Amino acid sequence: xxxxxxxxxxLNFRRVTIDRSPAQEPGVEREIIxxxxxxxxxxxxxxxxxxxxxxxxxTRILGRIEPTESDLRWFxxxxxxxxxxxxxxxxxxxxTLELPLESDFYQPALLLVPRSAPPWPGVIAWxxxxxxxxxxxxxxxxxxxxxxFAVLCSWAHIRHYRGPTYRPLEATEAVYARFGRWSGxxxxxxxxxQQARFLAGWPGVEESRIGFxxxxxxxxxxxxxAAFAPELAAVVSVDAGLPLNGATNYFAPWxxxxxxxxxxxxxxxxxxxxxLKGNRTRPGFQHDHHEILALAAPRPFxxxxxxxxxxxxxxxxxxxxxxxxxxxxxxxRLYNAEANLAYRPTDDGHTSNGPGITPAWREFLVKRLxx
Numbered sequence: 001x002x003x004x005x006x007x008x009x010x011l012n013f014r015r016v017t018i019d020r021s022p023a024q025e026p027g028v029e030r031e032i033i034x035x036x037x038x039x040x041x042x043x044x045x046x047x048x049x050x051x052x053x054x055x056x057x058x059t060r061i062l063g064r065i066e067p068t069e070s071d072l073r074w075f076x077x078x079x080x081x082x083x084x085x086x087x088x089x090x091x092x093x094x095x096t097l098e099l100p101l102e103s104d105f106y107q108p109a110l111l112l113v114p115r116s117a118p119p120w121p122g123v124i125a126w127x128x129x130x131x132x133x134x135x136x137x138x139x140x141x142x143x144x145x146x147x148x149f150a151v152l153c154s155w156a157h158i159r160h161y162r163g164p165t166y167r168p169l170e171a172t173e174a175v176y177a178r179f180g181r182w183s184g185x186x187x188x189x190x191x192x193x194q195q196a197r198f199l200a201g202w203p204g205v206e207e208s209r210i211g212f213x214x215x216x217x218x219x220x221x222x223x224x225x226a227a228f229a230p231e232l233a234a235v236v237s238v239d240a241g242l243p244l245n246g247a248t249n250y251f252a253p254w255x256x257x258x259x260x261x262x263x264x265x266x267x268x269x270x271x272x273x274x275x276l277k278g279n280r281t282r283p284g285f286q287h288d289h290h291e292i293l294a295l296a297a298p299r300p301f302x303x304x305x306x307x308x309x310x311x312x313x314x315x316x317x318x319x320x321x322x323x324x325x326x327x328x329x330x331x332x333r334l335y336n337a338e339a340n341l342a343y344r345p346t347d348d349g350h351t352s353n354g355p356g357i358t359p360a361w362r363e364f365l366v367k368r369l370x371x
Contacts, residue, residue: 031282033323112151156217223242306346
């Protein structure tokens with residue numbers, strides 16, 4: 001393994017520390033994450049030879065990354081909100097909305113509109129898996145709106161998807177029933193894209209300066225949104241648990257659904273796990289999240305971690321995340337944009353804010369969207 005004292009040299013997979021993982025991969029921490037730029041000498045070569053196969057591979061893994069032509073009947077080009085209320089606060093106006101993410105599915109949201117003169121940058125801020133859609137106003141939105149950002153606070157489709165209760169497994173099954181195999185992860189990215197287009201259409205918001213930030217469940221969404229949501233100008237992920245198979249549950253049905261058999265997957269096993277493992281015979285997946293971050297290049301992306309331990313607990317970005325960041329950074333360098341990819345480890349724990357977390361996201365969003 002690389003020298004633990006030098007984060008720039010870390011290139012190993014993360015050891016699997018969750019007993020529920022369908023792929024235990026013993027010894028994976030001794031294996032090196034493969035480079036994506038070996039044999040690649042320029043950005044043009046990356047774009048021509050290496051990037052398209054990665055997009056194709058991840059499209060197979062995710063089922064789809066956007067609606068098919070036949071799916072579009074369930075979506076509108078522009079979201080026409082139901083306005084439920086308006087509160088005029090000291091520094092911004094707060095609209096309570098319902099947004100039609102599908103023709104028969106309205107999702108609640110708060111829109112915070114600053115009192116400063118437009119144009120404004122915008123930020124879509126999603127909650128984690130436990131509080132409701134209003135939490136991001138208190139976590140991040142009030143600070144941003146008071147400093148000239150328009151902020152849309154919301155949450156993932158798995159919260160109350162076409163029904164009254166929070167049942168993520170039922171939401172997954174309902175998406176499959178309507179659209180075929182469309183992973184929860186990429187469906188969440190589609191909803192981010194819809195909300196980004198809505199926010200861009202709000203009077204005073206500048207379309208080219210819209211970002212996304214999320215914590216925990218929505219931090220995972222942020223990782224994929226950075227790669228597959230071209231509407232975004234910058235992305236912040238607060239404690240996603242970046243390694244695909246480490247101490248987190250990307251295998252869950254409402255994320256990537258590793259173990260369910262699907263007839264459209266062209267492998268004998270017909271599972272997403274078989275696509276992720278691919279032909280690799282050593283421990284470690286053939287496809288992992290360094291690839292997703294590489295597909296985001298050169299978009300500004302900030303990962304904020306909750307631990308500076310070598311290995312920490314559930315759903316935390318600890319120092320093992322460096323390996324994935326460093327491999328993606330090789331692609332960012334092809335764009336002369338390595339400064340756009342940042343990882344900020346903290347000891348704040350798994351939380352939306354803290355002494356290390358708060359200044360990190362504030363500095364990043366101001367610099368990338370307002371500076």
